[in-house]
Amino acid sequence: MAITFSLPTVLARLADGQATLEGTGDTLGAVVAEIAGRYPRLAPRLRDEAGGPYPFVTYYLNDEDIRFRNGFATPVGEGDEITVVAAIAGG
């Protein structure tokens, strides 16, 4: 079950320069864990030591911030797109 996983350039460098990856898993957290397993240098930038999302890294599942779904427990499926965006903006 392939899910598109998009990284900003700063993180793509830690995934052999690939800004777009394909991941697998039934939940967003499972996809993150699967990708983290393949790219150990990227892993600590995607999730904290407890395996949860950082407050300053925003995950969008398609067009929705996963904080308004069920976080890393949010189910994902074939064709879904996950986008990683740094949470920075505003004064």
Added chain:
Amino acid sequence: MRVRGTYDDVNRLCSQVADRYGWGLVNINLRGYYGEGSKTMAFEIAEQLGWRLPTAVVAPMAGGSLLTKLEKGFREFTEAGLVSGAAPRLYGGQASGCAPIVHLVERGGDTLVPVVPDTIARSIAIGNPADGRFAAGAIRATGGWAAGVSETALVDGIKLLAETTGVFTETAGGVTVAAALVLAESGRLRPEDEVVLCITGNGLKTVEALQGALPDAPIIAPRIRDLEAQYGHHL
């Protein structure tokens, strides 16, 4: 172009545009300059007061960055020996329809709970403020507090500032004024305080916020007596 969505939605798009096309966006990939620039607001406050510090500063909060940079600016001026005395207590204001940092200050702890913004104060409507935890930290460290204000209160804040100072601010400034009133009424701001309100945006950005809140201008014939009839008590 205009983008359909909230500040958070636009932020996501800007982040992707900056990343994909290499655009320089001050809010995104030039953030370091943005932060250092924000810091100079504290410098200007001290300078304009004659190289001393106020006792309290009230600022609007969106991503929360400004609060942290005010703290940094006052601290740096103090460390440089340019000012002395206690650091100002820092206070933050948000519209109640998007007040995740206010909630964090009120609730305590370290976990910010994002919200879906629902306010006319769109320039500060960040539901997932990246610097929220740090802003709350600066507020706590300086002995300040935070306040959420209603839509009506923030519009009244815009009107009050215009009527009393001639400064026409946008919704974020209205939030700041209204928050200061709330903080004063609750005793957080004290009669002996010297309070600085950070009015951070021009009212022409959000004129729609005042639609229906101001009376229509009267229309008169081009005769002096009609003008005197309308405004005689002011002449």
